[in-house]
Amino acid sequence: QKEVEQNSGPLSVPEGAIASLNCTYSDRGSQSFFWYRQYSGKSPELIMFIYSNGDKEDGRFTAQLNKASQYVSLLIRDSQPSDSATYLCGRGDTGRRALTFGSGTRLQVQP
Amino acid sequence: KAGVTQTPRYLIKTRGQQVTLSCSPISGHRSVSWYQQTPGQGLQFLFEYFSETQRNKGNFPGRFSGRQFSNSRSEMNVSTLELGDSALYLCASSPGTLPSYEQYFGPGTRLTVT
Numbered sequence: 001q002k003e004v005e006q007n008s009g010p011l012s013v014p015e016g017a018i019a020s021l022n023c024t025y026s027d028r029g030s031q032s033f034f035w036y037r038q039y040s041g042k043s044p045e046l047i048m049f050i051y052s053n054g055d056k057e058d059g060r061f062t063a064q065l066n067k068a069s070q071y072v073s074l075l076i077r078d079s080q081p082s083d084s085a086t087y088l089c090g091r092g093d094t095g096r097r098a099l100t101f102g103s104g105t106r107l108q109v110q111p
Numbered sequence: 112k113a114g115v116t117q118t119p120r121y122l123i124k125t126r127g128q129q130v131t132l133s134c135s136p137i138s139g140h141r142s143v144s145w146y147q148q149t150p151g152q153g154l155q156f157l158f159e160y161f162s163e164t165q166r167n168k169g170n171f172p173g174r175f176s177g178r179q180f181s182n183s184r185s186e187m188n189v190s191t192l193e194l195g196d197s198a199l200y201l202c203a204s205s206p207g208t209l210p211s212y213e214q215y216f217g218p219g220t221r222l223t224v225t
Contacts, residue, residue, distance in 0.1 A: 036214060042153070043201055043216040073223060088154065097212060098167050099203075101154040 005025055006089050006102035014110050019076040021105050023089030026070065033065060033072045034090040034099060037083075043089055048074070079109045113138065115204045115217030123223045129190040132220045134202030135153075135181050142207030143185040144214060147175060148199040160185055161207050197224045 005024045013019045015092045023033070032051040036044035050063040050072065062075040072091075076083055086106045090099040116135045124130050136143050145157040156169040160179035171190050177187040189196055203214035 026122045032212070036216075043199075043219045046213055046215055049213045090154075092212060097142070097159055097161075097207070098156040098169065099214060100156065 001027045002102070004089055004091055004102035006087075006105045008103055009106040010108045011105055012108045012110060013079050015081060017079050017081060017109075019079045019083065019107055019109070021076070021087050021089075021107065023072045023074075024070055025072070025091050027091070028067075028070065030067075030070075030091040032070045032092040033064060034062070034092065035074045036088040036090065036101075037063075038086045038088060038104065040056040040085075047087075055097055076107075079107075079111050083107060084109045115215055117200075117202050117217040117220050119220060120218060121221045121223075124192050125225055126192055126194060128157060128192050129188060129199060130192060131188045132200055132202075132222075134183070134185045134187075134204075136202075136204030137215060140206055140215075141183055142205040142212065142214075143179055144195055144203040144205065145184065145185070145187050146201045146203060146216075147171070148219075149169060149197075154201070157187065169204040170208060178185060184207055192224045194224050 034049045035047045038044045048063045050065045050084045056063045060077045064073045086104040089102040092099050118133045142161045144159040148154045159167040163179045172192045179185045199219045200215045201219045205212050205214045
């Protein structure tokens with residue numbers, strides 16, 4: 001079992017819809033979770049991080065963390081074609097100070 | 112505030128050669144991590160430096176090494192290059208503080224080994 005699991009997609013949503021990206025993890029010692037967006041040929045860009053159970057909102061983005069279920073998600077409201085990219089979920093732990101990433105979910109927003 | 116810079120951006124090397132990549136973190140950030148990204152393995156952690164000390168190391172052979180200078184700039188070196196070392200090498204800068212230690216990636220160095 002991989003430490004961080006993501007559906008590779010592609011996840012296709014129409015413009016203006018809510019895109020829901022999911023990530024599960026196996027290590028209960030995980031402390032923090034990070035969502036990165038990566039456009040083709042570019043480096044990952046940090047969107048949000050979350051380390052407490054519940055929701056965290058930033059503009060059109062909402063991260064949700066459920067440590068009991070070992071599940072973290074990213075919701076993108078009012079999706080735009082410019083949101084089309086690969087979204088990487090990363091987990092960190094205090095002991096290791098390194099992030100472990102999933103393989104990423106490719107999102108396609110259809111105009 | 113300026114972002115993370117990496118040099119060179121592109122590199123072509125021959126098997127058996129060695130290569131040194133450079134990274135300058137965001138001003139004030141003391142933690143620098145290195146990652147390798149390939150289509151097959153995804154984004155994998157190489158090592159992390161904080162205040163010139165390697166704090167963590169990923170599961171890579173000893174051919175991969177790094178160092179950090181007093182100004183937080185970091186270099187990574189790969190010796191005896193293999194074809195499988197072709198990848199995008201990413202440097203990530205972080206304040207290095209708990210509980211969250213978000214990392215900001217540089218543009219990367221695309222290494223091709225022929």
